[in-house]
Amino acid sequence: MNLLVIFISAALINNFVLSQFLGICPFVGVSKKIDSAFSMGIAVTFVMVIAAMVTWLIYHLILVPFRLEILEYVAFILVIASLVQLVEMFIRKVSKPLYDALGIFLPLITTNCAILGLALNAVLNDYNITETLFYSIGAGLGFTLALVIMAGIREELELVDIPHSFRGAAITMVIAGSLALAFMGFAGLI
């Protein structure tokens, strides 16, 4: 039950994009087409789950026993950067079409604050390894959901007559605001 609560809370109630403001850059940048938004979401989820597992192990098996918690940030970001590199090589080897579809967004996952935010939050909330697993899957799916919804709306927007100053990022922000308003409705879920 507890695991389910963590999962739903990460995916909907505390949605990473719309209520915690993590991963806004890809949310604005990659949400023009549903296809690429979906691939991006899956890639981020994938990196999130692995990164959360590895950083959890590093934090609890290396940093805590040696009293090196002060190195938390440096250690985490290095792990994430090398992990993204590894995932990139892996995907290129296993599935070339997927690699081509993701293109530049794959290396950019390193600077996606949702990944580092997830790793830090898991430590902050004192989750054990199973809880971290569910937390990261929930967060990743929530991110994908927000991205795909946004992409769907933006595809429609292309046909709409928007005031000149609001074109581009401004209208995206306003729409994200209404989406965030809608997602607040999930707060009563648990």
Next chain:
Amino acid sequence: MKQKTAIQEFLKGLWDENPVLVSLLGLCPTLAVTVSAINGLAMGLAATFVLLCSAFLVSLLRKVIPNQVRIASYIVIIATFVTIADRFLAAYTPDISKALGPFIPLIIVNCIILGRMEAFASKNGIGRSLLDALGMGAGFTLTLLVLSSIREILGSGTWFGMQLMWPSFAAWKVMVLPPGAFLTLGCMIAAANWINTRRRS
């Protein structure tokens, strides 16, 4: 491109290349911490500190760092200064440190900082890099200050904790909640676009 004078190097960060309103960088902390003016200011100053120190070090080491590992090196440099800023805030202003929560460590992945390192500090001398960093930091801080002031005044009727609105003012609760951040920033970006188009024509 014509070489900019020192003062132009500083001023471009304030408006023409404003990191938030024009380049749309560093949106996550911008949206998340601007619930109250004091938080916005603290975040802006912390990011400026990291930006200045990292720009100094990156610019100093720009001939030493091999090209292939430059991004990783920048990130380690940035992460080091973020740790310093984080410990400093936790020691001297525990309340603010608590309010900003994970967004202080997240300065590491703030694209403004990495972007300036890659685009400017790694190619220019120390003096120019510091000016550029100072301008970008000031632009970031000012934008955060305006955004957080709007949100705090409308959302809680106060500014830096002082009561500003008349007593019967009904606070717009939505402004301090996540949707308010998106809506306010959207309007600010639109306003910046509008002013820029007006100036050009």
